[in-house]
Amino acid sequence: MKPQHASLLAADLDKETLVKYIDRFMMFYIRTADKLTRTSVWLQNLEGGIDYLKEVIADNKLGLNDQLEQEMVEAINSFQCEWTTALSDQQQLSRFAHFINSDAQDDNVIFTPERGQKRPAFFDEKAPVYQISLEEMK
């Protein structure tokens, strides 16, 4: 991949048109690009290049623009933050606990200070922990 200057799709747009153009651009890209293709590579390989893209997005050459905008609306409406969803779901949250049957934490996770910050302790820095059962000592 060679670095190169950006090419101009449009200029001096008001905010509403700008957002519309970006929506159309994104959805057109999603429809036509191969998986995991960067937008720059996609544009390079697009027949007609930036001029063709201009015609599609600004002049509605393919008559797709309403559809593209609608798809973006649907994408925005169906968006959810998976972290937030997980954090508000008790069933999901329980999977982040260390123990299924206790609120205790893993006593083997120990941090040690280093240069004013903390890092996990190395194995040989941990003091051995002995489990002593009073029952067994009787």
Added chain:
Amino acid sequence: MSKWISVCELDKVYEGTGVCALIEGKQVAIFRPTEEAQVYALDNMDPFAHSNVMSRGIICEHQAQLWVASPLKKQRFNLQDGHCFENKEVALTTYKTRIQLGAIEVQVH
């Protein structure tokens, strides 16, 4: 005298995953390979990394046997007897399990 210790309901363990239970001060990883009422219990500590992470391992089938791969460096441990596929000198302690009235019970002694 060995005794059965109730850990949690079977339903709390999703099929194909494991959980960690604290049983008399021991960390025990409990795995449920399928939706069947069959679980396996092993030490939760990865003997290579000395970290309590085995319950987060991935369950796999290899040579017609069930194994759990450590989430850290992927060494496989046999769910039946705890021996390590990659290193014959290492093994995890296994514990007896049973399902009683929908609850998982483990014997640690």
